[in-house]
Amino acid sequence: MSELLQIGSPNERPYKPRPEDLTLRFSEKAIAELESLKTHYPNLRACILPALWLAQREYDGYLSGEALAEVAFRLNRSYAEIEGVATFYTMYNVAHKPGKHKIEICTCLTCHLCGAYRLRDHIKAKLGIGHGETTEDGMFTLEEVECLDACDRAPVLQVADEYIGPVDEAAFDKLIDTLRKTPESTVVKLADEIVKVQLMADENKAAAQLPNVTPSEVRADSTGAG
């Protein structure tokens, strides 16, 4: 089976902290941002995805058990629910601490037609890591991803919020040199940008007096029993 289907050990899960070990790490700014985001939705559950992005930024680009527990605490949901949601989506770094820079290479249909696998092999050789692995110095993580929807720029890479393409071997080597000189983590930067675009410039301008819909009222079959 292709290695793309597997990342890490299937049994690996974030460690759930005991309640007495729970330390809250959200900064005051993050708490204020979360309060603003809450006003966009009629209930707290809908705020889980934005809150996880916030947590990913606050916890250095990595959703540890503590981060998930804090999200659960702040949204008044259970830890299990938050872990369940976070593990579904590929952009949340759950249970695996990524390097400072995450290099995502698209090897999907068009990119593979345009030589993405050759580029991937070059990256693997250059960095000495495979899919889902991090270099020993903690600098780079490589991930093969599915279509990034920039097929006109194939083969394309994503680093933080930027798409880079079309990329050849020389362009990649240059990119690595630039990234090595970048002091801040681009993984954190991506989470920060995603939080920022969801916040209005002036939250007071919003018109809606949202009805308070409780999750139980919303959907009795929320476990997916359908």
Added chain:
Amino acid sequence: MAEYKLLFEHAHDPQYQTLAGYQKTGGYEALKKALGGERQAVIDEIKASGLRGRGGAGFPTWIKWNGLPKEKKTSHYVLCNADEGEPGTFKDKQLMEQTPFLLVEGMTLAGFATQSEIGYIYIRGEFVDCARALRKAIDEAYANNLLGQNILGTGFNYDLHIHMGAGSYECGEESALMSSLMGERGMPRLKFPHAPLPTVSGLFERPTLINNVETYCCAPFIVKNGGAWYASIGAGTKNSRGTKVFSVSGHVNMPGNYEIEFGTTLNELLDLAGGMKGGKLKACVPGGSSVPMIDAEMVGRAVLGYEEMADVKSMVGSGGCMFLNEHTCIVTFIWRTALFYANESCGKCTPCREGTRWLLQIMERIRSGGGRAGDIELLKQVCSQIDGRSFCGLGDAAAWPVAAALRVFPQEFEYFIEHGHSIVDSKAMLAMAP
């Protein structure tokens, strides 16, 4: 036929991304016109235009817009599906980056027509650039009373929020998207007739209108110029009206988005993209990875229209046109397609979760030279057992490309199984192979 630039007419002008520049080219005239009249008038124009959903299914847009309760009892929501993830498609990305106000105005029109008070744009997490462009547009609209309380003094209140996804192809399916926005794992829900339509019970169990980015972007033009005018574009086709953006990629000289009138031929689209690169045309996947592929002969007679594409046993889909040259190994291409669907299956229903893995396993076996005599029959059987039996369209979409490739290029599979290597044997092919 050349390009017909309607949505993209001013796309390359950076001023178009500002409110002043947008208004200079007739922006927000549609909203002013609509707010001065009846809500139903907007829906009637959409009906007259013959607009069909641009996300892939081609469902008549007006039926959705008309489907929300006329007598409002609870909140109504407007939802924009900007979770573009179909391999080969990148039209919504460019629309959001370059024409954000079209989407904002289109969604405001939809909000007015359906008596909604809130709209959400669900953008896939990777599209930060799109979200930034939209954020700027939305903030500017709020500052100029085009969103928020009492829009343009008409008493219409409407909010627009951006919701970022976090990496899941499945969330582009409308019911999975709603689950995701509600803070759940992005898994699909039961659909009509087993469950109510989203227009009756959708997001937060409230009446919800959900459309693709491109569909909303068409609305301002239709309301401003009238549905009859829009219906005159592409009138040569059976039942496809207006323009459609096609994302052309693969082995072409100038990959990119091309907006054309319905009724244009696939060959003309290929010419717009600068023709083939690196070899002769072998096959084309005309509407995103999910739709059945066609060979060069079928490309020669394919006309772009929802019904017309059925003549070559394919579909318009979401408009992601991938052209493959003669050095492409179809078996490898289908292996990669199978890998994509196995990777993205959400795991809710058995036919899709197991079936996509089966398809991948068999393709992996063939590709590594260990194909068995009965593998083609087995592939066909698995495809027929996924198709129509999965919870949502992802299962069907996983089965169609495999079934179509087996139909159109059977000799490639037979050769690969018999000889353990591809029928295509050239350096260009080796460069692509993983």
